[in-house]
Amino acid sequence: MIQKTAKKTRFVDNGDGTVTDVDNNVMWVKDDTWLELGRQVTWHESQDYARKMNEKKFAGYGNWRIPTGSEARMLFDAEASNADVEGGEIHLSPVFSPKCGFSTWTSETRGAKAAMGYDLRSDYEFWLAKENDGFPSAVRLVRQLQDAATLKDGEPRFINNGDGTVTDSETGLMWKSDDSYLELDKWVTWNEAKTYVQVLNRQYFATYTDWKMPTRKEVQTIFDPANPITDKYGDTILLAPEFPPGAGQTCWTKTLHKTDKQLAIRFQFYNGDYKWHRMGLRSHGVRAVRSPGK
Numbered sequence: 001m002i003q004k005t006a007k008k009t010r011f012v013d014n015g016d017g018t019v020t021d022v023d024n025n026v027m028w029v030k031d032d033t034w035l036e037l038g039r040q041v042t043w044h045e046s047q048d049y050a051r052k053m054n055e056k057k058f059a060g061y062g063n064w065r066i067p068t069g070s071e072a073r074m075l076f077d078a079e080a081s082n083a084d085v086e087g088g089e090i091h092l093s094p095v096f097s098p099k100c101g102f103s104t105w106t107s108e109t110r111g112a113k114a115a116m117g118y119d120l121r122s123d124y125e126f127w128l129a130k131e132n133d134g135f136p137s138a139v140r141l142v143r144q145l146q147d148a149a150t151l152k153d154g155e156p157r158f159i160n161n162g163d164g165t166v167t168d169s170e171t172g173l174m175w176k177s178d179d180s181y182l183e184l185d186k187w188v189t190w191n192e193a194k195t196y197v198q199v200l201n202r203q204y205f206a207t208y209t210d211w212k213m214p215t216r217k218e219v220q221t222i223f224d225p226a227n228p229i230t231d232k233y234g235d236t237i238l239l240a241p242e243f244p245p246g247a248g249q250t251c252w253t254k255t256l257h258k259t260d261k262q263l264a265i266r267f268q269f270y271n272g273d274y275k276w277h278r279m280g281l282r283s284h285g286v287r288a289v290r291s292p293g294k
Contacts (some may be wrong), residue, residue, distance in 0.1 A: 003018035011095040016059045019095055024074050025145045029053070029064065032140040043115040043130035046105045046139035053141060064141040066107045066236060068225050069125065069271045071142055074111035075104075090120040101138025107228055108270050109236045144226050158222075158242040163206045167243045171221050174290045176205070181232070181248035181285030190264050192280035193252040193286035198287055202257055211288040213254040216265045217275055219290055223272045231284075237269040248284025 012020045019028045033041050041049060046066055054062045075092055082092040084102040092100075103126075108116040112128045117137040128137065159167045166175045180188055180196045188196060193213060201209045222240040224237055229245040231237050239248055250266050253274075257263035262277040266283050277283065 010094045012232050013095050014059075015123045017176045018059045019093075020145070021074065024071075026071060026074075027061075027143050028075075028096070029058070030095075031097045032100045032104065034138040035097055035099065036257070037250045040101065040136035040138055041105075042132060042136050043105050043128070045136075049139060050141055051196050061143055063143045063144065063226055065226060065228070066105055066139060067142045069106045069108045069116055069118065070273055071225065072104055072106050072140075073123070075140070076123045077122055078123070084121070088111045088121065091123070095211050100140075101230065103137045105137050105139040107225075107236050107238065109234070127291055134195050156241075158240050160242045161206075165206050166240075168221065168240075171218075172291065172293050173218060174208075174292055175222065175243070176200070176211070176288040177243055179251065179285040179287040181243070182246050184285075187248070187282040187284055188252070190252050192282075194254075196286060197288050205288075208253045208290055212290065213252060213286055216255040216267060216290045218238075219253055219267045219287065220272070220274075222287075223267070223269060226270065229271060231269075238272065239269055247287070251287040252283055 010021060010023050011024060014020055017030050019030050020264050050064050051113065052065055053064045077091050077093060080091050080093045082094050082096060083098045084090045086097050088102065090102050103117050103119045106116045106118055110127065113129055115130050117126050117128055119126060148283060151284050156167060157170050159169060161167055164177055166177045180193060197211050197213055200211045205211060222243065223238055224240040225238045227241055228236045228238055231249050232246045235249060237247065239247065249270050250268050253267055255265040255267045257276055262279055264279050265274050266277045267274045
């Protein structure tokens, strides 16, 4: 007799108005703003809503926030069926309350004017003016299950060393607190990024000569969805505490393509994704790192 293996449950209803996404280590509010407020909200109102939820410690937590674009896309499940406020189908797990909004605001922005929303009807991204009352959206709040900025004992994970560097106590990596974009005020190609790091070593920056370009895995460790700051253009980037605002939205890495030697990975601090890009492309910048333990 063939025994069927039970399918792993991805979403868990916690019974307190929250839903845990086990696969992605995040927790969602079960009801969105449409269910809570009975109307759509502007992007600015979504920020106020998150602040109020944190002030009252909803479900016992004070770190609720607007989801990143990547997190919003996690909600979409082509095989799942739920109903929005108009009775239309949305591809959202039925563990979430029905008759909700069909879209959610995200933390991704374009300057001071526009923000990205995500539509659960058809896996669709759209951009709207933040203050646009004519075409608003709902928002569904999320929180990280573990605070990326603190260690298990509650101590701060990132330490400002007072010399232009930041140490990550969890990984042991030391980062230059400013990226090349903050320092040079211009975008750089991959080769220019490499040269920038080489100059840091020749100048004995912070007394060290082993600065390097980060790998994709290394730079991903300082991406922090719970800590939104702005880049020079006013766009939202998600970067660990102790790093100053004004940095580039993206960071070149030394991770190269195995077959196409003209491609390198560029990490995106506005959503936590990464893509292969031509090394001759002038991107935002690079953030130098060193591995003291190696």
